Amino acid sequence: MATIYDVAKHAGVSPKTVSRVMNGDGPVGDKTRAAVEEAMRALGFVRSNAARMMRAQKSGIIGLITGAISTTGLNHKQQGLPDLFIVQGIQRALETSGMTVMIADTAGRQDRVAPLIDTFLSHRVEGLIYVAEYHQEVSLPQLPEDTPLVLVNCFDTKGTPAILPDDKRGQYELVRRLIGAGHRRIGYLALRADMVAGQLRPQGYREALAEAGIPYDPALFAHTNFDLPEAGPQLLWDSIDRMLRLANPPTVICCGNDQMALMVYGILRTMGRRVPDEIGVAGFDNYRVIAETLYPPLTTVDLPYNAMGVRAGERLLSLIAGEEAQTSAPPPTQSPVCVAGPVLWRASVAEMRPTNVLHMKPNGRKTDEV
Amino acid sequence: MATIYDVAKHAGVSPKTVSRVMNGDGPVGDKTRAAVEEAMRALGFVRSNAARMMRAQKSGIIGLITGAISTTGLNHKQQGLPDLFIVQGIQRALETSGMTVMIADTAGRQDRVAPLIDTFLSHRVEGLIYVAEYHQEVSLPQLPEDTPLVLVNCFDTKGTPAILPDDKRGQYELVRRLIGAGHRRIGYLALRADMVAGQLRPQGYREALAEAGIPYDPALFAHTNFDLPEAGPQLLWDSIDRMLRLANPPTVICCGNDQMALMVYGILRTMGRRVPDEIGVAGFDNYRVIAETLYPPLTTVDLPYNAMGVRAGERLLSLIAGEEAQTSAPPPTQSPVCVAGPVLWRASVAEMRPTNVLHMKPNGRKTDEV
DNA sequence: TCCATTTATGACACCGATGTCATGATATCG
DNA sequence: CGATATCATGACATCGGTGTCATAAATGGA
Numbered sequence: 001m002a003t004i005y006d007v008a009k010h011a012g013v014s015p016k017t018v019s020r021v022m023n024g025d026g027p028v029g030d031k032t033r034a035a036v037e038e039a040m041r042a043l044g045f046v047r048s049n050a051a052r053m054m055r056a057q058k059s060g061i062i063g064l065i066t067g068a069i070s071t072t073g074l075n076h077k078q079q080g081l082p083d084l085f086i087v088q089g090i091q092r093a094l095e096t097s098g099m100t101v102m103i104a105d106t107a108g109r110q111d112r113v114a115p116l117i118d119t120f121l122s123h124r125v126e127g128l129i130y131v132a133e134y135h136q137e138v139s140l141p142q143l144p145e146d147t148p149l150v151l152v153n154c155f156d157t158k159g160t161p162a163i164l165p166d167d168k169r170g171q172y173e174l175v176r177r178l179i180g181a182g183h184r185r186i187g188y189l190a191l192r193a194d195m196v197a198g199q200l201r202p203q204g205y206r207e208a209l210a211e212a213g214i215p216y217d218p219a220l221f222a223h224t225n226f227d228l229p230e231a232g233p234q235l236l237w238d239s240i241d242r243m244l245r246l247a248n249p250p251t252v253i254c255c256g257n258d259q260m261a262l263m264v265y266g267i268l269r270t271m272g273r274r275v276p277d278e279i280g281v282a283g284f285d286n287y288r289v290i291a292e293t294l295y296p297p298l299t300t301v302d303l304p305y306n307a308m309g310v311r312a313g314e315r316l317l318s319l320i321a322g323e324e325a326q327t328s329a330p331p332p333t334q335s336p337v338c339v340a341g342p343v344l345w346r347a348s349v350a351e352m353r354p355t356n357v358l359h360m361k362p363n364g365r366k367t368d369e370v
Numbered sequence: 371m372a373t374i375y376d377v378a379k380h381a382g383v384s385p386k387t388v389s390r391v392m393n394g395d396g397p398v399g400d401k402t403r404a405a406v407e408e409a410m411r412a413l414g415f416v417r418s419n420a421a422r423m424m425r426a427q428k429s430g431i432i433g434l435i436t437g438a439i440s441t442t443g444l445n446h447k448q449q450g451l452p453d454l455f456i457v458q459g460i461q462r463a464l465e466t467s468g469m470t471v472m473i474a475d476t477a478g479r480q481d482r483v484a485p486l487i488d489t490f491l492s493h494r495v496e497g498l499i500y501v502a503e504y505h506q507e508v509s510l511p512q513l514p515e516d517t518p519l520v521l522v523n524c525f526d527t528k529g530t531p532a533i534l535p536d537d538k539r540g541q542y543e544l545v546r547r548l549i550g551a552g553h554r555r556i557g558y559l560a561l562r563a564d565m566v567a568g569q570l571r572p573q574g575y576r577e578a579l580a581e582a583g584i585p586y587d588p589a590l591f592a593h594t595n596f597d598l599p600e601a602g603p604q605l606l607w608d609s610i611d612r613m614l615r616l617a618n619p620p621t622v623i624c625c626g627n628d629q630m631a632l633m634v635y636g637i638l639r640t641m642g643r644r645v646p647d648e649i650g651v652a653g654f655d656n657y658r659v660i661a662e663t664l665y666p667p668l669t670t671v672d673l674p675y676n677a678m679g680v681r682a683g684e685r686l687l688s689l690i691a692g693e694e695a696q697t698s699a700p701p702p703t704q705s706p707v708c709v710a711g712p713v714l715w716r717a718s719v720a721e722m723r724p725t726n727v728l729h730m731k732p733n734g735r736k737t738d739e740v
Numbered sequence: 741t742c743c744a745t746t747t748a749t750g751a752c753a754c755c756g757a758t759g760t761c762a763t764g765a766t767a768t769c770g
Numbered sequence: 771c772g773a774t775a776t777c778a779t780g781a782c783a784t785c786g787g788t789g790t791c792a793t794a795a796a797t798g799g800a
Binding site: 083 | 417418458461471472474477603632644657664666
């Protein structure tokens with residue numbers, strides 16, 4: 001591969017002049033510039049990043065580690081959305097900064113994280129981003145203090161900057177919207193209680209009920225380990241069956257995520273219930289392949305992975321920029337940033353407005369305007 | 371960040387000795403080794419890859435470009451499986467080689483490919499892999515001839531080494547299996563004809579029919595642009611409706627992919643048909659989030675993304691290794707490698723063996739043994 | 741016209757690791 | 771015991787850009 005020395009010789013100038021042409025430092029004469037550019041083209045010159053960064057002591061590389069690292073040993077079906085969207089967001093935020101993003105995948109193996117970090121450090125990355133597959137707590141090995149780190153979709157106990165989905169808020173908004181549509185008996189099939197989303201989303205559900213003055217009914221709520229290889233569907237079936245046999249059954253069922261909603265569709269229909277006429281279904285995640293392809297399309301909450309990625313990228317850039325300014329500032333133990341996504345109202349839930357109470361009022365959108 | 375000079379000074383040895391400790395070149399005395407290792411630990415030393423690769427003229431980096439680059443302007447819902455699986459396979463194949471995989475995502479923008487390649491070249495990657503989101507033809511910019519390139523899930527007209535899914539074979543095996551299960555009227559809802567998979571999979575379907583002596587019935591076949599934003603479901607509904615109204619309707623419907631199958635489930639059930647009792651459904655891709663979560667689980671063909679990734683990684687390694695051996699060998703215009711995946715038989719298709727003809731025979735598995 | 745800038749370019753050192761060669765200290769063998 | 775092989779280590783050059791400083795030519799203002 002050609003070097004600037006080759007280019008310099010070919011153009012009859014010094015290497016430094018070639019460097020100037022590339023970087024636009026000092027002034028260069030028009031004829032000289034033309035000769036250099038011609039030489040570069042003729043030789044197919046590509047600058048060596050290694051040499052450049054060695055001198056400049058800046059790599060221009062951001063390290064991105066992604067993969068299904070679980071604090072508990074979960075099976076791999078239990079995954080969130082493709083983290084691709086987070087990665088896209090990160091790249092969007094970084095593409096104007098001139099940084100190159102190096103991505104490494106752990107392939108779900110916790111023991112690969114430390115070596116990957118070392119590899120990144122040996123490439124002198126200017127910052128690191130760790131992306132988890134779903135909202136969880138993690139614990140990463142200690143980094144050199146001059147290497148900024150941002151966590152996405154996860155958090156630790158050391159106060160490392162983190163970008164998280166606002167699970168509680170999203171579920172809250174969705175349930176508020178359901179109430180606004182006239183639903184009063186709202187079932188909730190939650191994810192496992194040991195998952196962060198299995199805790200936060202139900203909280204949002206209960207807050208929305210409380211705000212509307214609807215009492216929380218334990219009979220309408222269940223944690224369901226729906227993705228167990230064999231028993232999962234049966235557990236889900238039982239939970240649904242129990243709710244539907246109630247004297248006052250739910251008119252809509254919220255699912256812990258879209259994947260569960262997909263299974264619930266099949267179960268409800270096998271039971272002979274029509275969606276959404278007899279019972280509505282709502283999800284969470286806006287896992288588009290599912291939510292938009294389901295028939296009818298699924299009402300759900302957008303998990304704003306792209307936006308989270310953008311925020312993470314921006315956060316990291318500011319950390320990198322501020323690094324030298326505040327050398328020994330107090331540790332930036334800020335609270336994590338929560339990003340909320342919009343409710344996406346689709347055909348899987350019926351509007352019940354024209355019923356009883358609201359039907360009476362002339363301008364019937366009272367509860368919707370909370 | 372500490373350098374080997376710092377380490378050398380701290381340990382009271384020469385830089386070269388530090389290098390020897392790291393690389394295990396020449397012999398090093400036990401006490402010296404201990405002193406050096408202690409110094410490295412004390413200083414938190416991490417070797418600079420830039421300096422190393424500059425000297426070695428080897429980067430140890432493989433460039434991986436991925437993203438939804440389409441030759442035609444498709445909407446982004448039309449995507450295959452998460453390419454993550456291909457990436458995982460590639461990393462699996464490369465992890466023992468000591469290479470670092472640098473991944474860059476194009477975020478679906480064709481114009482980003484060329485700059486990304488330049489970035490990779492400036493990092494002196496030893497090889498490049500291009501991964502497409504779904505089986506398609508691509509055209510990449512010219513690379514320096516000493517940089518090996520492997521295409522995955524796509525191919526070009528220049529004879530670049532490519533790893534492809536064996537769409538035809540997979541569909542053939544699935545249909546053979548359906549026939550073996552007693553089905554004779556097999557509907558096929560194909561992907562758009564301008565997609566590679568929309569051509570190859572139907573070919574496999576027809577070959578399997580032909581082999582079993584079942585005449586091809588055009589009334590049981592339709593290309594359906596099911597993922598059009600609005601009209602898609604309606605088009606699909608019409609196609610299905612037409613088939614089911616036939617005098618001799620299909621007992622099972624093959625779908626172009628799992629996503630289409632997901633939509634077909636909803637439509638069939640809205641029509642009041644039970645799956646699989648009244649009609650079977652089969653997909654293609656083994657898009658696990660869909661295929662395993664659908665109720666009942668979907669019979670489909672595995673698109674062996676992981677295996678394809680492994681093959682691609684191995685292929686690239688052999689190209690890199692052989693590079694110097696056969697400097698001016700004839701251009702390696704080999705035919706692409708096709709990787710076939712297994713048929714995954716799940717509950718969405720009923721076994722019809724104990725029916726009429728076969729029921730008569732004592733050892734009734736005649737057509738299954740093709 | 742002469743000195744002060746500005747412009748255009750080159751010489752040279754340097755970044756950090758490592759290959760090559762040299763050197764001194766032991767170990768081995770006839 | 772001397773000659774040679776082996777071990778342990780260091781000096782130095784090198785990879786390819788780029789920062790620093792020097793130098794030479796062109797320009798400009800008094």
